[in-house]
Amino acid sequence: MPRDSFQDASDEALLVLYANGDPEAARALTLRLTPKVMGHAYRMLGERSEAEDVAQEALIRLWKLAPDWRQGEAKITTWLYRVVANLCTDRLRKTKGVDLDAIPEPEDEAASAVEQIQHKSRLDALQAGLNTLPERQKQAVILRHIEGLSNPEIAEIMEVGVEAVESLTARGKRALANALAGRKEELGYSDG
Incomplete structure (x- = not known):
């Protein structure tokens, strides 16, 4: 695929x-599921390192079960949430002596609405700046x-030499910086 x-x-x-032996599929699924599994474990345990251990253990169990997974019986996310909860x-x-109801709720680490809006504005500005560059840059x-x-990887993809990649990247960065220069304050960046 x-x-x-x-x-x-x-x-x-x-x-x-x-x-069936496709490691890229495992990578894609891991990138998709890890935030969900980690978030669930963190909310239950309230401690990041413990949550990371649980998330890792849950995903390892999924990989071990993969060859025997029976499609249609349960959703993978449902199964994973259950495994995380049990772990x-x-x-x-x-x-010893831990009362589950006495564990405080973890603090919300999500960005505020203002931070989310600013982040979106920055991404939009970056995309607009990128769109001003010549295609190769x-x-x-x-x-x-x-x-x-890496530059050698890019050279292979673009079918050019490493020196050409360095030149394209340097010129592209300068042009992008110029395109965004007048928007620092608007985007919440300061020189201070």
């Missing part, structure tokens, strides 16, 4: 692909600074 189609693939389809309950019971800047690829 092409990597682009993973976005539209169901959790079950990705699990079947993983069970969290087990951890809480092992802690835009591609090089995106691959290097947004996708995080």
